[in-house]
Amino acid sequence: MKCLIVGLGVFGRNLALHLNQLGAEVVALDRKEDNVALIKNEVAVAAVIDFADTSPLARFPLDEMEAVIIAIGDDFEASLAFTMRARELGARRLVCRVLSPMHARLLRLLKVERLVVPEEFAARGLAHSLLMRGAVDGIDLGSGHALIEAATPPELVGQSITSRADHFRRHQVRLVTIKRLEKPLLGGLLKVDPDAPAAYRTLGTPALDEPFQKDDVLVLFGPEKGLRKFLECEGA
Template sequence: MERKKIAVIGIGSFGKLFAKYLFQEGHEVLAIDKREDIIQDIKDFTTVAVSLDATDESALRSQAIEEMDIVVLAIADDFQTSVICADILKKIGAKNIYARYQTDLQQKILSLLGIANLFNPEERAARSMSEMLGYSSVKSNFLVSEEYSVVEVNVPKRYIDKTIAEADIRHKYEINIITIKRYIVNKESKRASDSKIEKILGIPKGSMTLRENDILVIFASQQSLNKFLEG
C-alpha cells in the first residue's frame, strides 16, 4: 500500500472515524477542526492534529495543505464553512479535494466551485444497509462510486458445482469475481467453534469449481448485481 498524506478537515462523528481508519492503515493524517477539545481527543490517532479556523486562508497555508496528496472536507453541520474552505482549497492549489454534502443543493454548489469528488456518507451507508437487508445472500457491500460496489455474496445455488467458466457470470451479468472466500475444516482445532476457518482463494481461474457456502467477492454495478441476485 502506498503511504499518502491526507488532511481531514472537520472532525465530527464521521471525520473522527475516517481519520482514525486512515491512520491505522498507515497513512500520514493531518486532522483539522476549530474545536480544541475535539483536537485533543483525536491527536493520539493521527500524525498531526491542529485546531484552526478552516475559513482562514493563512491558517490553512501554515499547514502546507497544498502538499497533501488528498484533502477531505468532512464538515457536516456548517455548510457555509464548507463552501468558504472549498474555495480557499481551490485557490491555494490543494490536490484531490473530496467534499461532503448532505443535500442536492449542496452538491450542486460544491460542483459549481469545481469540486469533482463529492460524497454523502449517510446516503452510502443507508444504501449499503438496504441492499444487505433486501437480499439475504449479501454479506457486505462497499460502495466504490454512485454506481459500482464491491460486494460479498453467497454463491447462488444454480452455480454450485459449476466452474467459473461454466457459470460465465462475467459475460451474462457484466460482473467480475475478485476472489472467493471458502470455509475449510481445521483438523488441528480442539474446539468445535474453531473447526472451520475462512480462506481467501486468491485470483480465481476459470477452471475453479464453485462450492456450496462459497462467498463470492464481486465488482458490479447496482443494476448488474440486482439481475445476478434475482437470477
Template sequence: MKSFLIIGMGSFGHHLCRSLERQNCEIMIVDERQEYLEDMLPYVTSAKIGDCTNPEVLRSFDITSFDACFVSVGSSFQNSLQITSLLKELGAKKVYSKADEDIQAKFLLRNGADEVIYPEKDGAERIAIRVSSDNIFDSIEISEGYYIMEIQPRREWFGKTIQELNFRKKYRLNIMAVKRDKELFPMPGLNYEFSEGEHLMVLGHIDDIRKVTK
C-alpha cells in the same frame, strides 16, 4: 506514504481518520474545538485548532503538500463551501467534501470540490441492498449503477466451472474473487469449480447482479 488533511472532526471525520491510519497514511486533523481532536491524537501526525474559513489558517498548513484534503464540517454548509473554495485556490491536489443532500453537492462541485461524499446516504444504500436479498452480503458502488458485491453462488452452479457456464457472457458479470472461510482467493481461473459454502465477489451492473441473486 500518502498524506491527508481532514478538516472537521465530527463522526465522519473520526471514522475517516481511523480508516486512513489503518492504511498507514500520514494525517493532519483540524477543528475549531480542542475536545474534538483529543481522542484522535494517537492516530495522527499532527492536530491543529483553527477556523479554516480563515485563509491565513489554511495557508499555514502547506496545502499543496497533501495528497488530498477532506472537508467534513458539519455545523455550517456555508463554511463547507468557503473552505472547499479556499483549498482549491491554495493549490489543493484533490478536495473531497461531505454533503447531506444533492443540492449541497451541486454547490460544492461548483466551488471546486473534486468529489462529493455522502456518508449517510451511501451507508443507508449499502445496508438496503444487503438486507433486501438473502444472497447479498456486502456491496461497494464503484460508479453509477455498477457494484462489486459479495454474493452466494446459485445451487445449479455447483460442480461446474466458470468456463462450462460461460459465466461472463451468460450473466454479464466478472468474478473478482472467491471467499472461503474468511479467506479471499482473487481472480479465479476459467477452471474454477463452484461449490457450496463459498461466496463470490462479482463486478457488474446492479440489475445483472439482482438477476442471479433472486
C-alpha cells in the same frame, strides 16, 4: 501521499483511518477535543481548531498534498469557509461533504473536484443488500450495474468458476475475488471465540478451479438484475 481532513465526525474519522491504513500521511483537524482524541494515535497529525477561524490551514503545505477533504457535517458556513481557504492556499484536489442541494451548487461554483454524500452512498449499498439474496454490501456503479459482496449460495458450495461457468455467463456476472473466513489456530486447536468479529482473508484473483466454501463471501460485478438472478440460482 499526504492528505488533510477537516471534520472528524463518523465519516471524517473513518476516512482518516482508512487512508492511514493505506499508507497515507494524514493530518486530521476538528473543533471537538473528543473527536481528535479518538484518532490522535492513528494519524500523523491530529489537532483541535476553531471552525470560525480558517487560518490554521496555512500551517500546512496544501499545495503538496494529494487531497484536502472538508468533511464537516453540521456547519454550512464553516464548510464553505474552509473550502474557499483551501482553494486560496493552492489545494490541488478538493473533496467536500455535501450538506444540502444549495451547498452542492456553491461547491461546484468553487470548482470542487469531488462532492460526497455519505448517507446517499450508504443508502444505495443498503438497498442492494436488502433486495439481493445473501448480499451484505454493495456499490451502485451506475447504468444498472453494481459491485456487491454476498454470501455463497448453498447451491454453489463445492463448485467453482469452471464447473459453473454457464451460470456466470448466463447472468453476465463476474467474480472479482473471494473473501474467505479465517479459522485461527491456538496451540494446534481451533480457537473459538463467539464474541470475536469474523476475520476474512481476500484471495486475490481466484483460480478458475477454486472451490467455493460455505462461509465464503463472493465479490461480484454485473448488471443488477443479473446479480439478483445469480444469487437466487435461477436456472442453476
